[in-house]
Amino acid sequence: MFTRLLSRSVALLTAACFLGLGTPCSAIVHDGRSYAIEAAIPELDRKENPFTLRHTWWHGELDPGKSRVIRHQLFKGNEYWFWAGCSEPSARIGIHIYDAEGKRVEAESWKRDHVAGARIVPSRTAAYLIRVTLHHSEDPPAEWAVVYGFR
């Protein structure tokens, strides 16, 4: 329990520090978003050619086995990472990217319990479908958030 609390505190503090929160104009604090940003840090902190994090994000609630789809415009020439985070540390979440015809098109994807990521190098400039699925939750519905970065 203590480890979980500590892990959660570090995640929130890290994400807050990275975002420069703690100012009067800080964004809404959302655990899922903080975890998603924590998962993004290695790509944002690259010494060469790091990803730029967008400060816009999506969020909502999901029951196990259910998915939400985000339709988002991507540009050929850019490379994108989408990171999903779930507020409940014991949850399991996944994220994948599909084109307008429904074909899965991400270059790679990974998942680790309540965080997941998917990367795409778009072959076309178009709207894509980013699908978040909650695989497991001990306390449904679970809060989720998605952030993204590009380079």
Add this chain to the structure above:
Amino acid sequence: MMTKDLLSPALQSVRTLLLLGIAAAMPAAVLTGAWADDDAPTQLDLSTVPGELVDDVVLPVPHEIFHALEKLGPQDWNSQIRPQSLETPPSRTRAALLFGLVLANGFIAVEAENRDEVRRIGRDVVRFSEALGVKQAVMEHAQSIIDAANDQEWQSVRRELDRTRETVLETMEKLRDDDLAHLVSLGGWLGGADILAALAGGSPAAVELLHQPDLVEQLTRSCRKMPPALRSEPVMREVERVLQELQPLLRKADGGGLPPADLQRVQNLTSELIRLIEETADNG
């Protein structure tokens, strides 16, 4: 780092330590704790998508588009700068659209690495945020924009412009000004699309970046959900008309296949709409 001027020295040190620790630990964690996720369907049943769609439309920031354009070769960003300061309109509808355009101009000035222009835009951000009732929320951002421009830290200016936009949207949504928040986004998108059309110059790879018909459709749908009083304002009627005309044109840009006459039409539509927004501002 971007946020150094917002945090106390002690907090900066804590943040630096945390970032170093996390940066060092994360790749290992990813390697050991994460696994490739291949069990999702390779083909999505599109009939299920409408029921799962998230309603929120997130518009690309101009930098995101310019970044892709920049990869196609150096661009004449200076030629696209609008150097004059605009009067603040009494109408909040126009102020919202103009605020979005100001932010788009900020991204252009950053691409051009034009320090004086970025500083002027930082001041415009304060003026227009006052008209929208969100001045307090963006004051620090505006100062950061000006400071970073003084130091010629262009990446910091870009991030601060994005943060400004996000702060304005969040603050307006808290104030239940969702419609005006949407217009800020729309103004920013319009500014970016206008520059893109102007710089594409017939290069198929650049023209393809205009392939945004679904995004325009989402924008149009959002406009149609606005209250009748707002939709009936002349500037909003024109916004809807232009979006409607743009959508089929932008659909042709798939693969860069937009004919030159259509590209010219796109540029005319976006430029004329921007001029109208600016003129209505001048006319109060």
